[in-house]
Amino acid sequence: xxxxxxxxxxxxxxxxxxxxxxxxxxxxxxxxxxxxxxxxxxxxxxxxxxxxxxxxxxxxxxxxxxxxxxxxxxxxxxxxxxxxxxxxxxxxxxxxxxxxxxxxxxxxxxxxxxxxxxxxxxxxxxxxxxxxxxxxxxxxxxxxxxxxxxxxxxxxxxxxxxxxxxxxxxxxxxxxxxxxxxxxxxxxxxxxxxxxxxxxxxxxxxxxxxxxxxxxxxxxxxxxxxxxxxxxxxxxxxxxxxxxxxxxxxxxxxxxxxxxxxxxxxxxxxxxxxxxxxxxxxxxxxxxxxxxxxxxxxxxxxxxxxxxxxxxxxxxxxxxxxxxxxxxxxxxxxxxxxxxxxxxxxxxxxxxxxxxxxxxxxxxxxxxxxxx
Amino acid sequence: xxxxxxxxxxxxxxxxxxxxxxxxxxxxxxxxxxxxxxxxxxxxxxxxxxxxxxxxxxxxxxxxxxxxxxxxxxxxxxxxxxxxxxxxxxxxxxxxxxxxxxxxxxxxxxxxxxxxxxxxxxxxxxxxxxxxxxxxxxxxxxxxxxxxxxxxxxxxxxxxxxxxxxxxxxxxxxxxxxxxxxxxxxxxxxxxxxxxxxxxxxxxxxxxxxxxxxxxxxxxxxxxxxxxxxxxxxxxxxxxxxxxxxxxxxxxxxxxxxxxxxxxxxxxxxxxxxxxxxxxxxxxxxxxxxxxxxxxxxxxxxxxxxxxxxxxxxxxxxxxxxxxxxxxxxxxxxxxxxxxxxxxxxxxxxxxxxxxxxxxxxxxxxxxxxxx
Numbered sequence: 001x002x003x004x005x006x007x008x009x010x011x012x013x014x015x016x017x018x019x020x021x022x023x024x025x026x027x028x029x030x031x032x033x034x035x036x037x038x039x040x041x042x043x044x045x046x047x048x049x050x051x052x053x054x055x056x057x058x059x060x061x062x063x064x065x066x067x068x069x070x071x072x073x074x075x076x077x078x079x080x081x082x083x084x085x086x087x088x089x090x091x092x093x094x095x096x097x098x099x100x101x102x103x104x105x106x107x108x109x110x111x112x113x114x115x116x117x118x119x120x121x122x123x124x125x126x127x128x129x130x131x132x133x134x135x136x137x138x139x140x141x142x143x144x145x146x147x148x149x150x151x152x153x154x155x156x157x158x159x160x161x162x163x164x165x166x167x168x169x170x171x172x173x174x175x176x177x178x179x180x181x182x183x184x185x186x187x188x189x190x191x192x193x194x195x196x197x198x199x200x201x202x203x204x205x206x207x208x209x210x211x212x213x214x215x216x217x218x219x220x221x222x223x224x225x226x227x228x229x230x231x232x233x234x235x236x237x238x239x240x241x242x243x244x245x246x247x248x249x250x251x252x253x254x255x256x257x258x259x260x261x262x263x264x265x266x267x268x269x270x271x272x273x274x275x276x277x278x279x280x281x282x283x284x285x286x287x288x289x290x291x292x293x294x295x296x297x298x299x300x301x302x303x304x305x306x307x308x309x310x311x312x313x314x315x316x317x318x319x320x321x322x323x324x325x326x327x328x329x330x331x332x333x334x335x336x337x338x339x340x341x342x343x344x345x346x347x348x349x350x351x352x353x354x355x356x357x358x359x360x361x362x363x364x365x366x367x368x369x370x371x372x
Numbered sequence: 373x374x375x376x377x378x379x380x381x382x383x384x385x386x387x388x389x390x391x392x393x394x395x396x397x398x399x400x401x402x403x404x405x406x407x408x409x410x411x412x413x414x415x416x417x418x419x420x421x422x423x424x425x426x427x428x429x430x431x432x433x434x435x436x437x438x439x440x441x442x443x444x445x446x447x448x449x450x451x452x453x454x455x456x457x458x459x460x461x462x463x464x465x466x467x468x469x470x471x472x473x474x475x476x477x478x479x480x481x482x483x484x485x486x487x488x489x490x491x492x493x494x495x496x497x498x499x500x501x502x503x504x505x506x507x508x509x510x511x512x513x514x515x516x517x518x519x520x521x522x523x524x525x526x527x528x529x530x531x532x533x534x535x536x537x538x539x540x541x542x543x544x545x546x547x548x549x550x551x552x553x554x555x556x557x558x559x560x561x562x563x564x565x566x567x568x569x570x571x572x573x574x575x576x577x578x579x580x581x582x583x584x585x586x587x588x589x590x591x592x593x594x595x596x597x598x599x600x601x602x603x604x605x606x607x608x609x610x611x612x613x614x615x616x617x618x619x620x621x622x623x624x625x626x627x628x629x630x631x632x633x634x635x636x637x638x639x640x641x642x643x644x645x646x647x648x649x650x651x652x653x654x655x656x657x658x659x660x661x662x663x664x665x666x667x668x669x670x671x672x673x674x675x676x677x678x679x680x681x682x683x684x685x686x687x688x689x690x691x692x693x694x695x696x697x698x699x700x701x702x703x704x705x706x707x708x709x710x711x712x713x714x715x716x717x718x719x720x721x722x723x724x725x726x727x728x729x730x731x732x733x734x735x736x737x738x739x740x741x742x743x744x
Contacts, residue, residue, distance in 0.1 A: 064738030077647060077675055082651070084644045098676070105641070269477070272456045275449060296478075302451055308478030
């Protein structure tokens, strides 16, 4: 293969596919980028065990396509060289298994791998994909992915559940100590029900590539994988095939008391009071509601005691004491973008529900820790 | 003790002394901040094995000084609490060994340590200290500290040598593979010769506190320590007492050839060519001068080969091949702030000298690696 190409365009596309370059060195070809030069342009592909990404540079952006062909280049080094080059145009050609990058200044050659050794990935698409706005998908992932489990003991909890029925998309993540639930109304209803679990960390990688541009992207869902298609790339992730636990009864419908408080004030108070807590004591913070005063506190035998009072509003004359992980509470609060929130309580051993006063589509649940 | 104080002023001073809070937990009192309240104001002191820092907040910045007294508070937690408080004014008082920080919102109490347990540090000063500009001292440290040894096998090489005679200050750092030398003309000549070695990493900590404000600061030099005095603080470091090797004959006075090249072009070319190199092969880059062309190259059997050509100027019709550590060369080049540099060579086994074409006061030396 031999092409002359604009450095900036190549660099941009490489940034996208770099997210699927394997950093483990067990299978060398997975640490590579497959370059596949055809008459119509060049395809760039990467894959690790979890995801595969493909981008394409059209021939209109390439100066010369002299010979078609394909090869796998060492990903990290290829990326680094292209990024550091100051030239506007670069030539890439193969000489057997050597890949030679050349510019006016110099010549940089890398030992490639025969593309036969690269996994044969099919990026299948559907006739009628689901369409969703790109920034909205980023938001959904950001508001739920933090709550997935990081432990492999229940693999399905390391994923985010996507359920679609008619035009309602419901996303759920839980590690069994807290739960995040987001509901979206899709523009077009789907014909068959969808119920898939996508690995959380793969979706976090996806958010690093998606732009904030207000554009629709396509979701193509199959039994074993999901393909996300944008103008820029194809992103494919495996699915988790275990069945997701039924969480529908976890979120109570009625509450003993609903507290209304300014989000930032509540967040900053917990952030301060939690200063002495650590993972060892489950980041425990106590919250006591008495009249219109909320007292937040934490104690460490060794270091000291933090206590803060906040003025609150509430819907009923009910007082309550409850304790929870400040880490989980802060992570849940960070997903909310609003002025005021509702903190909904039933008892010291029942789930705490947090949501914006103005939006019912995002619900954060944190389980309390029994201490009183 | 009991005081009411502006949060911002306390926070500012705490940032300064935080650099000497020990992060090792072997001696708990060294992880603390000594608060010492006197009629004239409050002294804040920290120390680890290497450095001690003291700052002072004058009574004019304190609302109430109710009881004099002193205590040691846990450094990290005290800092974190003060930083995170949103109140403008805070009250700090002791109750036995408890330190209570209180604001309108809350009360944060920390278990303190009796100040008797805190090391008794004397910040001695001299009648006639050496004065030097604050940003200049920062620059000197930045241009030399990177070249100190990180190995404890020759402890004296982990320090920077400060030699003063009359009004000439000479700073030298070397790890025996490269050397950095900076010469400064002081405004006032010193009466007695000075020859001290200050631990490099302590000076790097100092640069993190010094501001860029064009102000003179004082150096008070004793046989075992150096005290740096600014308007804001006292910073004391131990000295290394071993004698520093004589480096005066290391820098040649005559050269076979001097190459003149644009600094940025030379830096970027090495940065690219060095991409395949690693510590294992000493980050080896080859440099071949033939006529007015410089060829930089590196080879990795496994990964590939990088090669780049640069146009150069030189003072004599001498060609040369030489190889060196790209890491050491890039670190040396980063200290230079100029357009053009001189690269001075004698032979493939003699030191390489790098300096600005316009400034003789900073000299960087890199030893070559024999390969040709």
